[in-house]
Amino acid sequence: MKINISKTIVVLFAVLSCLIIGNAADDEVDESEIPELQYMNRSVDPCDDFYEYVCGNFPTVHPLPSDTLVIDQFSLLENSLVELATAILSSNDAVEDPVALKKARGAYKACIDVDYVDSLVDPEVTIVVDEGGFPLVENSSSTVFGWNEIGEAVGKYGVPMIFTIETFADLTNASKNMIRIYSDNVSNPTLFRPYTELSYEEVLEKGFLSLEFQTTTTTGRSVVLKPFDIFLRTIAFKVRNALGSFLSDEEVIENINVMANFMRGVYQGGYVPENVTVEDFKGMSITLAELNAWTKAQFGDTIQMDWVEYLRRVFKNSGTSIDETTEVVTSTNTSRLFYGVLNWVSMNKPETIKNFVLMRTFLYMAPDSDAETRAAFEQYYRQINLSVLPRAKFCTRKVIDAVGTASLSFAVAYEYQLRYFNVNKFAKAIQMIKDIKNSFTEIMNQTTWMDEQSKTVAIQKINNLVTIMGYPDFVSNKTLLDRFYENVRICKWDNYGNSRRIRAFKQAYQISQVEKRDRTFWDKSPFEVNAYYNRPNNKIIFPVAVLNPIFFGSNLSVLDYGRIGSVIGHEITHGFDYQGQMYNQDGLLQQWWSNETRAAFKQRMQCFVDQYNQYYIPEIDDYVNGSTTLNENIADNGGARESYNAMKKFLERTGQNQRTKNFSADQLFFIGFGTMWCNNPSKEYLLVMQDDDHARAKWRVNGVLSNMEQFSEAFSCKAGTNMNPEQRCRLW
Numbered sequence: 001m002k003i004n005i006s007k008t009i010v011v012l013f014a015v016l017s018c019l020i021i022g023n024a025a026d027d028e029v030d031e032s033e034i035p036e037l038q039y040m041n042r043s044v045d046p047c048d049d050f051y052e053y054v055c056g057n058f059p060t061v062h063p064l065p066s067d068t069l070v071i072d073q074f075s076l077l078e079n080s081l082v083e084l085a086t087a088i089l090s091s092n093d094a095v096e097d098p099v100a101l102k103k104a105r106g107a108y109k110a111c112i113d114v115d116y117v118d119s120l121v122d123p124e125v126t127i128v129v130d131e132g133g134f135p136l137v138e139n140s141s142s143t144v145f146g147w148n149e150i151g152e153a154v155g156k157y158g159v160p161m162i163f164t165i166e167t168f169a170d171l172t173n174a175s176k177n178m179i180r181i182y183s184d185n186v187s188n189p190t191l192f193r194p195y196t197e198l199s200y201e202e203v204l205e206k207g208f209l210s211l212e213f214q215t216t217t218t219t220g221r222s223v224v225l226k227p228f229d230i231f232l233r234t235i236a237f238k239v240r241n242a243l244g245s246f247l248s249d250e251e252v253i254e255n256i257n258v259m260a261n262f263m264r265g266v267y268q269g270g271y272v273p274e275n276v277t278v279e280d281f282k283g284m285s286i287t288l289a290e291l292n293a294w295t296k297a298q299f300g301d302t303i304q305m306d307w308v309e310y311l312r313r314v315f316k317n318s319g320t321s322i323d324e325t326t327e328v329v330t331s332t333n334t335s336r337l338f339y340g341v342l343n344w345v346s347m348n349k350p351e352t353i354k355n356f357v358l359m360r361t362f363l364y365m366a367p368d369s370d371a372e373t374r375a376a377f378e379q380y381y382r383q384i385n386l387s388v389l390p391r392a393k394f395c396t397r398k399v400i401d402a403v404g405t406a407s408l409s410f411a412v413a414y415e416y417q418l419r420y421f422n423v424n425k426f427a428k429a430i431q432m433i434k435d436i437k438n439s440f441t442e443i444m445n446q447t448t449w450m451d452e453q454s455k456t457v458a459i460q461k462i463n464n465l466v467t468i469m470g471y472p473d474f475v476s477n478k479t480l481l482d483r484f485y486e487n488v489r490i491c492k493w494d495n496y497g498n499s500r501r502i503r504a505f506k507q508a509y510q511i512s513q514v515e516k517r518d519r520t521f522w523d524k525s526p527f528e529v530n531a532y533y534n535r536p537n538n539k540i541i542f543p544v545a546v547l548n549p550i551f552f553g554s555n556l557s558v559l560d561y562g563r564i565g566s567v568i569g570h571e572i573t574h575g576f577d578y579q580g581q582m583y584n585q586d587g588l589l590q591q592w593w594s595n596e597t598r599a600a601f602k603q604r605m606q607c608f609v610d611q612y613n614q615y616y617i618p619e620i621d622d623y624v625n626g627s628t629t630l631n632e633n634i635a636d637n638g639g640a641r642e643s644y645n646a647m648k649k650f651l652e653r654t655g656q657n658q659r660t661k662n663f664s665a666d667q668l669f670f671i672g673f674g675t676m677w678c679n680n681p682s683k684e685y686l687l688v689m690q691d692d693d694h695a696r697a698k699w700r701v702n703g704v705l706s707n708m709e710q711f712s713e714a715f716s717c718k719a720g721t722n723m724n725p726e727q728r729c730r731l732w
Contacts, residue, residue, distance in 0.1 A: 029556055031660045036550060036675040047717035047724060051701040054674035064680045067387040069688070072679035072697065073550050078402065078529045081545055085527065086396045088415045098478040100411035100485040104399050107408060107502065110495040111368065111395035118371040122242035123496040124235075124362050134358050135351035136255045137240035137247055145354040147305045147345070151313030153357050158503030159364045161357055162266055162341060165314055167513045168329050169536030171284065174586035177517050178285055178327040179311065183269065183337055227383035232256055234376040235362055259355045262348050270340025271347065278339045281330040289324035291338075298339055303346045317508040320515055367394065368499035398502070401525035407506035408488075409525040413471045413544065414481055416526075425547055429469060432561065435646035436568050437462055443642060443732050449600035454593040461575055461585035466519045466539035470547065471526040519587075531567050533574035533635075536587040540571040550676060558658045558665045561647035562672025569639030569646075573732060576638070577631040578605060607729035608633050611707075615699045620686045629695045636695075636704045638732035640673055644710055666714040674701045 031037055041056025062071045089108035093101075110117075128134045131153075135143055154161050168180035225233070236252050265271060272278060279294065286294070288307045295305050312322045345353060362369075366377040378388045389397065396402075401409040417423060441459050444450070450458070474480035488505050490498050513521055519537045524530075525545075532541040546552070552564040574580050581601060584592040593601070612626035612633055626633070647669055651657065658665045677697040681689075689696060695703065705711040707728045717724035 027656075027658065029658065029660050031662065033555060034559070034660070036678075037671075039675055039678050040671075046715045047712075047721040049702065050670070050674055050705055050711075050715075050723055051677070051698040054671055054701070055678035055697075058678040059680040062680055064682060068682070069685040070679055070681040072681075073676055074529045077545070077548055077550070081527055081529070081548075082393060082396050082400070082402060084420060085400045085412055085416070086392055088412055088420075089396060089399060098411070098414055099482045101414055101481075103485060103488060103490040104408045104411040106490045106492045107498050108395050108399050110490075110492050110498055111398065112392055113495070114371070114391060116493065117368075117495050120496070121370050121372070122238070123369055124239050124373070125242050126496075127358065127361060128239065128243065131354070131358060134239060134243070134355070136259065136355040136359065137236055137252055138243060138245045139247065140351055143350045143354055145350040145357070147310045148313060150353065150357060151310040152316075153361070154314045155316045155508075156504060157361045157364075157500055158505070158507040159361050161360060162345070165311075165511065167511050169517065169587060170327075170329075171536060171583075171587070171589035174588055175517050176327075177513050177515075178329050179511075179514055180329045181334075181338075183266070183341065227380050230383070231363070231376055231380040232260075232359065234379075235359070235366070235373060238372055238376070239362070255355060258352055259359065262344075262352050262356055265344045265348075266341065269337055270342070270344035272336060272340045272343065276339070278336050281335050284330060285327040286330050287324060288322070288326050288328065291328060292324075294335075295338075295342065299342065299346075303342055305342055315508075315511060315514070317504060318512040318514075319508075320512055322514075326514065364503070365496065365499050368495050398499075400527040401506075402527055404525065404528075405506055405510050405523055406525045407502050407509065408485075409527055410472060410475050410522075411481065411485060413475045413526040414478070417471065417476055417544065421544060421547075422553075425553060426470060428557075428560075429542070429547060429552065429564070432565055432646070433467055433568055435650060436565060436572065436642050437465070439642045439646040439649065440569065440572055440638075440732065443645065447732070449604065450597045451594050454597040457585065457592050458576065461538065462572070464538060464585040465572065465575065466537065467542070468520050468522060468539060469542045470544040472522040475526070531571050533571040533580070534587075535575070535580055535583045538575060538583065538585060538587045540568070542568075542571075554672070556658050556668060556672075557650060557656075558647055558668045559672035561643050561650065562669040563676045565643030565646060566636075566639045566673055566676070569642035570635040571639070572642070573635040573638030574631065576732065577634040579631060601731070604729070604731050605630065605634070607727075608637070608731075611729050612695060612699065612703055615695070615703065617686060617696055619681075619683055620690070622690060624695050624699055625690070628691075628693055632694045632700075633703065634731060636700055637707055637729070640704050641708060641730075641732060644669060644708070664714065666710065670705060670711055670714060673705070677701050 038061055039055050039058040041052060044053040044056055046053040062076070064071055089105050091105070093105060133140060133143070150161050153159070154165070163181050163183060166180050167177050170176035170178050233253065233256065236256060237249070240247055240252060279298065281294070288311065291307045292305075295303065295307070299305075307328075308322060308324055308326075311326070315322050362373075363377075366373050369377075381388045388394075399408050400412050401407055441462055444455055444458055444462070447455070474484055489501055510523055517537075519539055522541075524532065524541055524543055526543045527545045528543050529545045530543065531546055533539070534541065546567065547564070550563065551567065552560055554560050554563075575583070581593060581598075582589060582591075584590055591598075609626035609630055612624045612629055615624040617623065647665075651665060656665075658668065660668065663671065677700050679697045681697075686696065694700070702723065706723045706725055707730060709724075709728070711717070712724040715723070720726065
């Protein structure tokens with residue numbers, strides 16, 4: 001199938017006639033109308049530990065189940081959206097519904113009908129037949145399987161094989177994109193919050209990365225298999241039996257071990273002999289013609305690799321033309337990676353390569369297979385202490401792309417925006433973005449450590465910022481929505497095939513931008529509870545999911561400024577964090593600040609590193625890593641200050657004095673900010689977070705607010721208390 005992307009995806013800035021902001025002036029709101037206040041522990045001194053003051057009762061309200069990593073405001077909202085989406089997908093089709101929505105419902109209902117799914121036993125056999133055999137479990141006299149076949153499989157199944165391939169912005173030309181080819185998973189946009197649970201694909205990827213087979217027991221005669229080994233063998237034996245092959249268990253296991261050895265080599269960057277000097281690429285990109293010439297110069301005729309043909313097959317469903325002038329991003333280690341992987345693939349038999357490709361496909365599609373394969377997958381999950389999602393929740397999350405890039409989620413968003421979301425919220429959000437950009441500009445002008453020229457170009461970057469919000473414009477237009485999905489085939493009787501086609505469509509959509517550079521391109525699901533800043537495109541992204549309570553939609557605007565306002569400011573500030581300050585207003589990688597301003601920035605930046613390094617996490621007996629979390633900490637601090645100033649201007653402009661019996665407007669702003677981060681984490685979650693670039697929630701609150709003199713004034717904190725320290729850190 002090919003994606004129809006003839007219509008440009010535009011920013012949803014609908015013209016709305018109604019602007020709903022806040023209550024009438026001097027209205028005192030009853031505290032019972034602010035449900036988040038139940039999370040507060042008012043026995044705690046807010047000047048000692050503000051997080052405990054606003055969130056101390058959260059674990060009581062939301063106790064943590066034994067099989068859950070963390071409960072927080074993000075996961076609570078995500079679960080409510082999944083329930084709502086399940087209701088949408090479970091509903092009967094109406095005559096007036098778009099075909100796209102009917103396809104989404106068809107995919108969900110095929111997924112949820114496990115009785116029918118299980119009646120179609122061994123669906124893996126259809127892939128084996130289509131691919132002309134599976135050498136891992138069959139006798140094979142000869143197999144032809146090279147880079148062209150690998151590319152064909154990537155395009156057909158939407159599963160990364162050996163290389164990960166994506167569209168990447170040209171950092172020297174604001175109108176161009178290129179292809180990026182790499183071997184590990186890296187993230188381009190910055191997230192407002194870390195993912196709290198891994199997707200099935202991510203868990204499987206970790207399994208592939210940790211392939212180890214023979215660990216002898218104390219008897220010295222048998223082997224103790226690790227969970228992923230068991231999973232691999234179970235699927236291999238199942239497919240062998242379904243094909244009626246007479247290969248013995250020992251022969252199949254030997255083939256698995258050979259495949260595992262190949263995988264280890266791939267994840268280690270292939271093989272570069274010590275006596276080989278790899279020719280480096282010149283510049284930041286290389287054309288496919290030049291890449292073919294480089295490959296020929298390095299290997300002669302010993303390796304059959306035509307990069308143009310390989311990538312044509314990968315991109316075949318994306319509507320993108322690949323030719324010799326197509327460019328690939330290069331970096332310091334790209335040439336060595338390409339040499340090592342090409343050499344390693346050539347050193348292994350075609351049968352081994354094909355075994356890897358097919359087995360990887362089977363494992364990625366295991367959650368959509370029959371009962372026997374799903375049981376093996378679920379056993380693997382339980383053995384590594386993870387919980388498998390209930391079937392309905394899994395099916396819904398798959399269709400709405402709850403975490404990750406977009407596919408069928410746009411179709412579900414049609415019904416959501418039509419019947420369940422108040423689109424008048426956009427007007428308020430747009431006004432808040434305007435207020436916060438103005439606030440940041442004012443703060444920028446007041447800085448004393450930047451020279452005037454650096455201030456000027458920084459303000460230009462703020463003004464050139466692109467905002468995309470809610471969902472793509474075509475979502476609300478049935479004709480355009482159906483055109484977008486017209487080549488996606490969904491069958492109510494073919495869940496396994498639907499899974500393959502959805503995965504392939506998702507991948508094709510994501511890589512469809514190679515021939516053009518559209519800064520407003522939507523690559524995220526509208527149902528993802530998060531927000532993003534994309535440096536190469538200087539844009540911020542707010543899916544419609546995050547425009548819901550608790551983050552947005554309170555009856556007090558001061559709470560909204562404390563929450564979604566701080567999120568907006570956070571994402572804008574990412575354009576001016578340690579990495580963001582390396583990209584100019586068009587997202588080009590170049591120095592655009594003076595050396596003096598850069599030096600002053602670095603000096604102030606160190607203050608944040610030192611500040612967060614001192615924060616202790618007693619549950620795991622460790623400290624926050626101030627260097628790893630630096631960019632997020634800069635964004636948190638800047639975002640809260642920018643939104644606070646914008647909130648004050650809003651109250652001044654509207655003449656309002658929003659308050660409750662016990663709290664002033666300023667105090668409510670900070671309470672709103674704090675309660676946004678309430679969570680109940682497990683020890684395992686805190687350990688995982690130590691490798692993340694976000695600080696623990698408690699320090700995302702206390703670390704930020706202790707840097708704001710406005711907080712100390714609002715709560716009358718005496719000098720020298722935890723929340724009113726002698727030394728404060730500030731950039732913006």
